[in-house]
Amino acid sequence: MPAARNAEFAHAFAVRLMQHLVVPTFVLDAERKVIIWNKACERLTGVAAAEVLGTSDHWHAFYEEPRHCLADILVLGSTEELESLYAAHSEPGETAHGIRAENWCVMPRVHKRLYLAIDAGPIFDEDGALLAVVETLRDNTEQKLAQMALHSLAVKDGLTGLANRRSFDEKLEAEWLHAQREGTPLSLLLVDVDHFKLYNDTYGHQKGDSCLKAVAEAMGHQVFRPTDLAARYGGEEFAVVMPSTDLDGALRVAERIRQSIFDRNIAHSASQTADRVTLSIGAASIIPDEEHDPGDLVNAADVALYRAKHSGRNRVMVNEMAAAE
Structure with missing residues (x-):
């Protein structure tokens, strides 16, 4: 007991x-x-x-x-x-x-x-x-x-809340390898705010920041697939990575983004092409192979963006050479 x-x-x-x-x-x-x-x-x-x-x-x-x-x-x-x-x-x-x-x-x-x-x-x-x-x-x-705040600082742009350049580079590299392995198309948009320097000079840097935030918000509303990534590429330039998307799909997204900003009617009295803030967008698409690398896709989209700017702005242009067949 x-x-x-x-x-x-x-x-x-x-x-x-x-x-x-x-x-x-x-x-x-x-x-x-x-x-x-x-x-x-x-x-x-x-x-x-x-x-x-x-x-x-x-x-x-x-x-x-x-x-x-x-x-x-x-x-x-x-x-x-x-x-x-x-x-x-x-x-x-x-x-x-x-x-x-x-x-x-x-x-x-x-x-x-x-x-x-x-x-x-x-x-x-x-x-x-x-x-x-x-x-x-x-x-x-x-x-x-x-931990989440530190991660956000590491992967997000502080002004717009979109992914930052580092996140863009990592996403593009990862999706390139995946698309190459699966034989699927990978598309890229490069987006530029037309005459943004003139906008800043006319309205000031605070308004300029507000303009960039508006562009980022519009992109966020139009880029809604979880596999896609919208990023601030640098300055007034943005980028969108779209896995498993051919050129036609990329063009549809690009046009939605362009139209969304146009419809917001953000006044831009100093613009040389419109009475409001507009976007020029370059689109490129490719099925990755051993002869190319992610930099080739960026270059292709950049060439298309250059064409959009020099063809009157407020438009989407394509680099046909990089389009997936």
């Missing part, structure tokens, strides 16, 4: 200890019922232990719709769900018997969206049967937002 009393005391002590841990923690039994929901978990989620103890309703502390938490996945052995449910996760076996994952959680009760780092580990009896799973949570929201 002393041994049994000692075991009971040890269990009670472990429960009290877990209740007062500063790390948000909850425990599910082998039936996925909550048997511990500590005070730190209450503070994090706004959900009192009394609401979830003895139930499988712990999901509503983190999500607006029913779904499995990491502890549930361990109890059920359904690790195939990890990919669809979590932004990042370890592979089973990488952390002994446990799993680590990261995810955005909506936290409905406290009306917050938090990025949580999650650890779940099983507890087995002497015969290897699952007794419970312990899930611990860590609020990594500030770190995640800082």
Whole structure:
């Protein structure tokens, strides 16, 4: 009996200890019922232990719709769900018997969206049967937002919010290799704001910045496939990379962009070709092969852009030599 009393005391002590841990923690039994929901978990989620103890309703502390938490996945052995449910996760076996994952959680009760780092580990009896799973949570929201901000600075243009030149170069290189491997067309648009120097001289640099933002916004509305990339190429020049797009498709997008800016009717009294801001666009398309490289596609689009400028501006021109056959 002393041994049994000692075991009971040890269990009670472990429960009290877990209740007062500063790390948000909850425990599910082998039936996925909550048997511990500590005070730190209450503070994090706004959900009192009394609401979830003895139930499988712990999901509503983190999500607006029913779904499995990491502890549930361990109890059920359904690790195939990890990919669809979590932004990042370890592979089973990488952390002994446990799993680590990261995810955005909506936290409905406290009306917050938090990025949580999650650890779940099983507890087995002497015969290897699952007794419970312990899930611990860590609020990594500030770190995640800082990481996202740094990533945005690295890949986005600070003025327009479009992809920057570095992102453009990387995207073009990657899509070139993919198109070469698949034998599919790759198209490129180079977009230039007509008489932009005169616009800046007439209206000032703040208005010039507003003009560039308007062009970027228009491009964002017209370039909506997730595979495409609209970027600020430099100064008043923009670019659009369009995988799996032939010349006809590129022309349709280019014309939509040109017309969108024309229809915005941004006054440009100093323009030598129109009473408003307009765009000149060069389009080129090619099925990549061993005899060409991404620079050839850029050059082809640049030649087409030059033709558009010297043919009256406010138009789209094509480099036929680079068009995919």
